[in-house]
Amino acid sequence: xxxxxxxxxxxxxxxxxxxxxxxxxxxxxxxxxxxxxxxxxxxxxxxxxxxxxxxxxxxxxxxxxxxxxxxxxxxxxxxxxxxxxxxxxxxxxxxxxxxxxxxxxxxxxxxxxxxxxxxxxxxxxxxxxxxxxxxxxxxxxxxxxxxxxxxxxxxxxxxxxxx
Amino acid sequence: xxxxxxxxxxxxxxxxxxxxxxxxxxxxxxxxxxxxxxxxxxxxxxxxxxxxxxxxxxxxxxxxxxxxxxxxxxxxxxxxxxxxxxxxxxxxxxxxxxxxxxxxxxxxxxxxxxxxxxxxxxxxxxxxxxxxxxxxxxxxxxxxxxxxxxxxxxxxxxxxxxxxxxxxxxxxxxxxxxxxxxxxxxxxxxxxxxxxxxxxxxxxxxxxxxxxxxxxxxxxxxxxxxxxxxxxxxxxxxxxxxxxxxxxxxxxxxxxxxxxxxxxxxxxxxxxxxxxxxxxxxxxxxxxx
Numbered sequence: 001x002x003x004x005x006x007x008x009x010x011x012x013x014x015x016x017x018x019x020x021x022x023x024x025x026x027x028x029x030x031x032x033x034x035x036x037x038x039x040x041x042x043x044x045x046x047x048x049x050x051x052x053x054x055x056x057x058x059x060x061x062x063x064x065x066x067x068x069x070x071x072x073x074x075x076x077x078x079x080x081x082x083x084x085x086x087x088x089x090x091x092x093x094x095x096x097x098x099x100x101x102x103x104x105x106x107x108x109x110x111x112x113x114x115x116x117x118x119x120x121x122x123x124x125x126x127x128x129x130x131x132x133x134x135x136x137x138x139x140x141x142x143x144x145x146x147x148x149x150x151x152x153x154x155x156x157x158x159x160x161x162x163x
Numbered sequence: 164x165x166x167x168x169x170x171x172x173x174x175x176x177x178x179x180x181x182x183x184x185x186x187x188x189x190x191x192x193x194x195x196x197x198x199x200x201x202x203x204x205x206x207x208x209x210x211x212x213x214x215x216x217x218x219x220x221x222x223x224x225x226x227x228x229x230x231x232x233x234x235x236x237x238x239x240x241x242x243x244x245x246x247x248x249x250x251x252x253x254x255x256x257x258x259x260x261x262x263x264x265x266x267x268x269x270x271x272x273x274x275x276x277x278x279x280x281x282x283x284x285x286x287x288x289x290x291x292x293x294x295x296x297x298x299x300x301x302x303x304x305x306x307x308x309x310x311x312x313x314x315x316x317x318x319x320x321x322x323x324x325x326x327x328x329x330x331x332x333x334x335x336x337x338x339x340x341x342x343x344x345x346x347x348x349x350x351x352x353x354x355x356x357x358x359x360x361x362x363x364x365x366x367x368x369x370x371x372x373x374x375x376x377x378x379x380x381x382x383x384x385x386x387x388x389x390x391x392x393x394x395x396x397x398x399x400x401x402x403x404x405x406x407x408x409x410x411x412x413x414x415x416x417x418x419x420x421x422x423x424x425x426x427x428x429x430x431x432x433x434x435x436x437x438x439x440x441x442x443x444x445x446x447x448x449x450x451x452x
Contacts, residue, residue, distance in 0.1 A: 002175065003173045004170060005172075027168070031166070052273075055267070070198050071273065136268075139354030141267075
């Protein structure tokens with residue numbers, strides 16, 4: 001049977017976000033980005049261009065980076081999502097986060113959550129990337145402050161400390 | 164940015180999906196990945212009253228090889244799934260590379276093969292290489308299923324042969340005697356850029372003799388086009404650098420580019436010449452890359 005969500009009606013969606021089960025009532029036109037920010041209060045996920053170009057809203061859906069502004073909340077139903085809030089483990093910052101701080105790879109900080117999640121996904125599939133591979137992995141995350149140099153160095157440093 | 168309200172429908176079968184598309188006609192749009200449809204809705208370019216999601220149709224989300232048929236790519240497969248697929252990596256890495264040349268990681272995890280084809284954007288990266296490999300499009304409609312050459316699928320910018328209620332379900336790359344294939348795109352940046360021009364080729368070259376060749380030009384005509392005259396210049400001839408140069412020149416003549424923000428007519432023609440030569444050379448010398 002076809003599931004139908006009428007205009008303006010609410011529909012329940014269930015997602016695992018950062019290891020915890022969440023449920024919310026959403027409209028069909030609610031994006032995953034708005035669900036995360038407005039309903040679940042994961043405001044580390046940033047809202048930028050809203051057209052899938054800037055990467056500020058990057059989250060991991062089933063461990064893969066996606067721009068959450070282009071995913072409908074109802075389409076994310078049943079999936080697992082990692083936001084920047086889920087990157088630290090037991091109150092301890094992740095290696096990538098530590099290297100971003102050490103290399104001063106953050107200026108205004110708006111691209112940082114998406115940047116770190118793209119880096120995490122890269123290191124999960126390729127623990128020892130080349131500089132080119134790093135640059136390619138963050139090609140969908142625009143940064144207007146740093147010129148990318150320090151970000152690339154930070155990710156390469158995090159890869160070096162990968163065991 | 165707000166997505167205008169719509170009714171969301173997620174059918175459990177292709178038959179249900181086709182029936183919904185027939186019922187709602189041009190007030191309905193198919194939702195596959197969403198990286199085109201949702202952007203157009205946010206921009207106010209389209210305002211469908213219904214979105215018919217293909218999310219539950221898992222059968223459309225696979226890549227498999229059938230002996231005697233070829234490689235079958237489900238329309239709901241994402242670009243990253245194409246890029247990382249073992250069967251395609253082994254048989255037609257050129258298709259993986261074409262998928263790789265698109266957008267960025269995040270969008271390649273969302274956008275789908277079917278979406279890339281059905282949108283019929285002249286600069287789309289998958290059509291040239293798939294047409295070069297003689298791909299077939301499998302289409303399912305409310306009353307019948309049909310298979311057509313992908314080359315016949317595109318009618319113009321944003322226009323395809325799909326009729327009301329029809330859904331593109333699979334792309335088949337048939338088993339073939341080709342020895343190499345390749346797609347080269349030129350964009351204004353290395354990432355996240357549309358093709359200013361793109362050229363795909365496939366060749367069957369044995370003992371230096373060009374037994375068969377297909378050259379497909381992207382972003383230089385309202386639809387992807389074959390460079391038939393350039394192909395004829397090569398077919399049944401001994402491959403030589405001069406012959407490849409000639410094919411490049413002819414392909415450039417066959418292209419019908421427009422002036423736009425990404426490049427002029429003259430520039431695009433020149434690109435077609437250069438990219439055709441490079442694509443042929445790669446396909447001849449390196450196989451399916």
